[in-house]
Amino acid sequence: MQTRQTDSELVSRLSTGDEEAFCELYVRYWRKVRNFILRFVKSCDLAENYAQDIFLGIWENREFLDPAKAFSAYLFRVARNKSINYLKHLARSEALRRKVLSNSSPDYRSGVGEMLLEKDYFAILQNAIRRLPPRQRQVFHLSRDNSMTHKEIAEMLGLSVYTVQEYMSDSLKSIKRYVSKHSGIIFPVSVIILNILGYDI
Helix, strand or coil, X not given: CCCCCCHHHHHHHHCCCCHHHHHHHHHHHHHHHHHHHXXXXXXXXXXXXXXXXXXXXXXXXXXXXXXXXXXXXXXXXHHHHHHHHHHHHHXXXXXXXXXXXXXXXXXXXXXXXXXXXXXXXXXXXXXXXXXXXXXXXXXXXXXXXXXXXXXXXXXXXXXXXXXXXXXXXXXXXXXXXXXXXXXXXXXXXXXHHHHHCCCCC
16 A cells, blocks of 8 residues: 655655646645635635635745645645735725725816726736736735745745845836826825735835
């Protein structure tokens, strides 16, 4: 009978691109991760989507996984952070609508502001993030979605902390410009939106 491999052994294989090792980890943890997220978001579809996103991210960043570190602990930390970010998103949605209008002129509130409220702020933000260069986008997601410190990201990706800081700074500037351009709102209000969403400029 074949001995069940440990997570560490599977992660070691996965880091070299072994698809079978990835599938084994997926089967081992996907349902647990989905159920864990479901406790927070209260939506089966959303929980499944987030679980898929997490494993997709693991595959895309497989070469940076450390077999010496507990895979399950890392996995559930990412799941927890995604869940908390979703709950923050819900809490901020109404605050965002109120803040945009309260910080704009009467003409803005009656004109462009009303049009903006019909748009999906978060879709605009996600489009801005998708347009980032691959390395910047990777660093950005590790920081915002996984709540990793700049030092942790630098160690994981083999970069200097200064380089990570530069990537984050450039990413936020690009996102700010994109949101300001594509939301149809004036620059100060675009900054308000980003700050409420947790993207400090």
